[in-house]
Amino acid sequence: MSRRTDRSRHTDRSRRTDQLHLNAFLKPPGEYLAAWRHPDTAADAGVNIREVLSFARTAEQAAFDAVFLADLVGVPFASEDVLSRVSVVNDSFEPTTLLAALAARTSRIGLIATASTSYNEPYQVARTFASIDHISGGRAGWNVVTSLNDGEAQNFGLDAHLDHATRYDRAEKFYDTVTGLWDSSDIAPPPQGHPVIVQAGASEAGKNLASRIADVIFSGIRDLAKAQEFYAEIKERTAAHGRDPDHLKVLPALSVITAPTEAEARDKLARLTELLPPQVALADLSYWLGGFDLSPYPLDGPLPELPVSNQSHTAQQQIYEDARRDNLTIRDLVRRVADDDRTITGTPQQIADHIEEWFHGRAADGFNVVFPYLPGTLDDFAELVIPELRRRGLFRTHYTGSTLREHLGLPGPSVAPGHVPAPYKEETS
Amino acid sequence: MTTDPARRLGLGALVHGSGGQLDFAFHADLARTLERGRFDALFVADADADAVTAQEHEHSSTEHFSTEYSRTEPSRTERFEPLTLLAALSLVTERIGLAATAATTYNHPFHIARKFASLDHISGGRAGWNIVISEHELLHRQSDEFVQVVKALWDSFDDDAVVRDKESGRYYDPAGLHTPHHRGEHFTVRGPLNISRPPQGHPVIFQAGSSETGREFAVRHGEVVFVEEQELGAAQDFYADIKARAAGQGRDPAHVLVWPRLTPYGSPERIADHIETWFHARAADGFHLAFLELPGSAEEFVDHVVPLLQRRGLLRTEYEGTTLRENLGLPRPAVRARHLQETGR
Structure with a gap:
């Protein structure tokens, strides 16, 4: 790669010396709408705690930074026929309840769940994530979303969905209230001080919010040049808020199907999309x-x-x-859509090449890895891609810290070792 | 004394009442101790709910409820959020019921329905909801509507509607979906709930009914009714009253359990005698225990009182079933489909 002189170090093309951050985005039984029909998935994975726990453990064994759970607080509008053919939107655990359960049976992996600012109350969100942070010994993260569909609004007596600007106004105030509660002397301080804050909006309002408050920002951008643009912009905005840009990690989504050969990988995709x-x-x-x-x-x-x-x-x-x-x-x-064009299908080397290009090309600090069907595509990623990333020095071989902030290389409060209770040590597996 | 062989003694334990302990390992050990003692359920209190109750007592004489609520009360947030703690405890226990107090005042029915349904799925059917309401809401029938909405959401799917047929591609049978479309005086909630029917049908409902209207509400919705009476005669009166009211509402009195509060102290024999006397005298179907000191008093109770109760044939030696309902001997509610006009979906 050629060196260039740049105005900002965030368009620097020199090789990075840090390592990747990887989230495992779990949407049991998989991101692909027909994943529940796949012969190798448990169709009830959305409400099967043993299944979801096994996914979390696979991710933990592979030393992912965190598992990440999305949320929808209501069913989107579509025909009766269509809705009766999908699983996740109809039949999934409430994510913070699930996260708390996972906290009890994992010990290192971060735990990030989505909670909307549009339909929750700040006090409830503050308590819930503080509790998860305590139970897990400092591994909690909150993905701040402003919610997406009218189906959700109608469960809370809101006939007209809040418009975009109003939603973000509310999100800003909501966040300030939540962190105020975490900082108040009335609440037992969470081990991380603040649970990790994640944000996903790529609109103007979303970027403003993220650069002010977020530790991690997701994106759905799939084009390298656009991703580099976004990365540089976000880092600059973060610096403009007086923050260290290295303390906001940019994690684009990356959906992967992999197998030892290209043909096998394409075959896996075909068996899913049919x-x-x-x-x-x-x-x-x-x-x-x-x-x-x-x-x-x-x-x-x-x-x-x-x-x-x-x-x-x-x-x-x-x-x-x-x-x-x-x-x-x-x-x-x-x-x-049907062919799942968002998913990158290839050999472990091809996947690693893609990841490496984005990482060193400063389009990403890591990825929010999406799994079209579970556990198959997660197992394949952990068994095939992660070792390849490690061979290239791109990803950790084991956790060195115990909190999510430490995994992400973020600053945290200076908490004396004795104050952070160790995660519950299970007696039986 | 008449004995009814079908009656079985129930035991519940309040945890987190001593406040200030944000140590999960402590709670996990305590839950396992209680499970060893064959308790039906443990209860996690909620600071919000306690505040509602406290304000109730303050204003009960004038029957005027103040909705002013300070968010900066000290030590109010030195507690786990109840459902969060219970979800974690569900993975370190196997049979004990897990009940959370949640006030209708500070929650929305959709969140309540969803979180308790999730807990029920995660725990394999061990969730319970201790409903705390305010006098004000009761008088304006808001509490009734709240519970009605929650139950309608829990009944969104028939038990057998979620077929998950990989072959045909049908996840659920549309004929088995009952979208609530609720439009009431206090709440507008379309639904359906985005999780399938809880293993118990509905999580078990606990309720403390004190005032006249409170008792009626408890008998309408409660499956286990708490009482504070500390004197045998008064407790028997309360018991008889609850059972009679239940019958008056068309419910089987055997399915509305009465549990007085008990703080166990004294020798194990003395405690066991008290429990046995009240149980046989029809002053109690069970007790909700508030231990003086945790975990010490709980461990002593499990080690010394429980064996006495078991030897006297009062308490189970093994759990009867896998769900809280089965262990309490309560029936599983069927879906009460509310076929309101469904325009589109």
Whole structure:
């Protein structure tokens, strides 16, 4: 790689000397909508604690920084037929309850759960994550989201979904209240001082919030150049807030299917994607476009101009860009969803090459690794990709710290060793 | 004394009442001790709920409830969040019931329904909800609506609706889904709940009913009713009253259990005698225990009182079932489908 003189060290192309951070994004039985139908998954994994615990332990044995749990506080709108064919949105544990259970039976891996600022109360969130931090000996993290769909709003008596700006205003105040409670003398200080703060929004408001408060920022960007742009921008914004930019880790999502050969990996993908009914793929596309019904439009026609989504601005934008750039019909877009085009399919070396390019190219400080189906794709990643990353000196061989802040290389409070209770030592496995 | 062989003694233990202990290992050991002692359930109190109750006592004479609530009360947050602690405890125990106090005042019904359903799934059917309400909410029928919404959410899916048929691709049978579409005086909650029916149908409901309206509420919704009476005669009166009210509401009195509070002190024989007397005198179906000192008093009780109760044929030597309901001898509620008008979905 050629050296260049740059204005900012964040576009420096010299090789990094630090190591990757990897989260295991668990959405049992898998991110792919038809994962529950796969012969090698437990269809009930969304509510099967033994299954989820085994995933967490696999991730812990591989020394992932953390497991990460998403959330939806309600079922998105779609037809009865479509909804009855998917698992995760209908039948999943509440994530903080699950996280607390995982805390009792893991000892090192970080534990990050999503909790929305739109439908919760700050006091409840503060107590819950402080409790998880205590139970786990300092491994808790809170993913601050402002929620996505009308289905959620209607469970809380909100007829009109809060608009984008209002949601972020509320999120800012909510965060300040929560951290105020963690800092107050009335609450027993969590071992980490503050549980790790994660944030995911890529809109203007999202980037503002993340650079002010977050320890970790997720993103859904899949293009290297765009990711490098985002990385540099976020680091600069963080510095502008008077923070050390190294203390905000940028972790893009990375969905992986791997096998010893390319052919085997493609075969795994095919065996998964053949399980997705077309109407579910169409509904998924609809959802990411903001929940707009696409059925009036011809499948072989272009994507129509739709109102700006009140859900994920960025996902909607990305789909429009792809469509315009590549002249895609609705059918093409549905096929991409069905073929799981977000997933990188390849050999361990190819996956590691991709990771290395992004890491040293300063597009990422690590990744939020997404697993299309579980446990298969997690086992494959742990058995095949992680050793390759270690061979290249990119990832830890074992934990050196005991808190999530330590795994992520973040500053924490100076807590005397005696004050951090050791995680509960289980007697039986 | 008439004995009813079908009656079985229930035991519950309040943990975290002594406050200030944010040590999970301490709680895990305590839970395992109680499980060794064959307790039906342990209860984790909630600081919010205690504050509601405290304010109730303050204002009960005027029946005026103040909604002013200070968030800076000292030592109020020196406690685990109850459901969080119980979720963790569910993975270090196997049979003991896990009940959390949650006040309707500071929670939303959707969150309550979802979190307790999750705890029930995680624990294999051992969750319980100790409902704390305010007099104010009771008078305005808000508490009834709250519980109605929660139950409707727990009944979103028929027990056999979630078929998970890999072959056909059908995760659940749409005919078995009952979206609540609740629009009431106090709450608008569409639903459905985004988790399948809890293993127990509904987590077991505990309730403390003191005032007149409180007793009616307890009998409407409670499956185990707590009472504070410390004198045998008064306790028997309360017991008889609860059972009669239950029958009056069309419920089987045997399925509304009465548990007085007990702080065990004195010799093991003395404690066992007290329990036996009250149980046979129909002043109690069981007791909720508040130990003077933890873990010491709990360990003594398990080591010395429990064997006496077992020897006297009062207390189980092994758990009867895998769920809290089975151990309490309570029936499992069927889905009461509320077929409201469903426009689309």
